[in-house]
Amino acid sequence: MEIITTSEGWEFLFRWFHFLAGTTWIGVLYYFNFIQTPFFGSELGGEAKSAMTRGLVPNALWWFRWGAMFTFITGWTMILMYLGHGIDLGMPLMTKILTGGAMGTIMWANVWFVIWPAQQVVIKSAEQIAAGGEAIPTAAAGAARAGLASRTNTMFSIPMLFFMGSARHLSSFHNGENDAMYWIVALVIIGLLELNCLIGTGQGRQKYLGSVSGTIHAGIAATVVLYIVGVVLNG
Ligand code: HEM
Structure with missing residues (x-):
């Protein structure tokens, strides 16, 4: 029964739950970005969009946001x-x-304070239209904002998992002392990527996150840049 009588056991239980919640969250995130959004842009998807937004998206968003919450809680614990x-x-x-x-x-x-509030308006608007009413005027802008935040999260997931997985499995990386300079540079890069998400959905800003392949490439590029920053500034 070491799993419940030792701190190593408890840490492992938290880590296990962390993977489960993280998989749930990122799985739904990838479904939205790689599958659902491109489908909504197609002819058949355009027809199905209203029914799916009302009937499928609320359930997907439930797993998505609670997956995010439990990943966050178990990670910080x-x-x-x-x-x-x-x-x-x-x-x-x-x-x-x-x-x-x-x-x-x-x-x-981004999930709890950008995507979820915007998606609530999008769902409500689709319900009002289906009931014969008017669209909510802010719904279209909300959908664009949620879309950019969702693409930003997909992009971040690539370096995020690289760093999290490297913690115990890439001991040659990040073994130096120069932490302060590393943190300044890394946080400025991460902050600029998030700023792009928060300052709006203008075409120019969204460009590199405007497609699935662009998002994946941006995630790989961010990983390479952060890796090089780690090697140069922190061994
Ligand atoms: C929300 C903020 C997050 C925090 C604070 C966090 C924190 C942590 C911590 C403390 C560990 C244990 C590392 C170790 O002891 O080796 C870990 C491991 C891990 N995390 Fe996260 N995490 C977060 C988000 C995520 C997300 C979104 C995923 C996506 C699936 C994820 C996937 C993993 C994986 C796969 C490991 C295992 C690494 C290993 O043992 O090889 N984490 N995380």
Whole structure:
């Protein structure tokens, strides 16, 4: 029964739940971005959009936002557990976990404070139209805003998982001392990527996130840049 009598066992249970919640969240995120949104842009998808927005999207969004919440809670609980038994914030393991965790936390905030409020308006508007009423005037702008935040999260998921997975499985990466400069540069890059999501949905800003392939390429490029920053500034 070590799994419930030792701190290692409890940490493992949290880590297991963390994977499960993270898989649920990112699985639905990829479904929205790689499958549903391109389908909505097709002829058949255009016809099905209203019914799906009312009948399918609310259920998908439930799993999506609670997956995000439990990933966030279990992730930060593990970090507090580590700090509780002597793993120092400055250790290479923590630098990598916190870089991934910073991106995961921004993604969680995008879900709860950008995507979910906007999607509630989109769903309500589709329901009003189906009942013979008027569209909600802010619904179209809300859908565009939620779309950009969703693409931003898809892009962030790529470096986020690289850093989180590298914490214990790529010991050659991030073993240096120069933490402060690393954090300044990494957080400026991550902050600029999020700023692009928050300042609007203008064509120019959305360009590189305007397609599935552009989003994947942007995620890989962000991973390479953050990896190089990590190697150059922190070993
Ligand atoms: C929301 C912010 C997040 C925080 C604060 C966080 C934190 C953590 C922590 C502390 C660990 C344990 C690392 C270790 O001991 O090796 C971990 C591992 C992991 N996390 Fe996250 N995480 C977050 C988001 C995510 C998301 C969205 C996913 C997506 C699936 C994810 C997937 C993983 C995986 C696969 C591992 C296992 C790494 C390994 O043991 O090899 N995390 N995370």
